[in-house]
Amino acid sequence: MYLSLNYGVVYYSFEELKSEIERYIKYYNEQRIKEKLGWMSPVQYRLSLLAA
Numbered sequence: 899m900y901l902s903l904n905y906g907v908v909y910y911s912f913e914e915l916k917s918e919i920e921r922y923i924k925y926y927n928e929q930r931i932k933e934k935l936g937w938m939s940p941v942q943y944r945l946s947l948l949a950a
Contacts, residue, residue, distance in 0.1 A: 909915040928941045935943040 907918075909918065926940075928939055931937050931939055932943075936946075938946065
């Protein structure tokens with residue numbers, strides 16, 4: 899049995915898939931910048947609101 903998340907990447911175990919999902923969530927929240935957030939990541943934006 900194999901699982902495919904996207905872009906033709908095949909994961910042969912649940913642990914591989916879980917690890918990739920966790921890696922993507924971390925990127926999405928901590929590294930991805932958004933123009934609407936003043937060119938900051940979501941985490942940076944939230945922290946900037948706390949500091950203000």
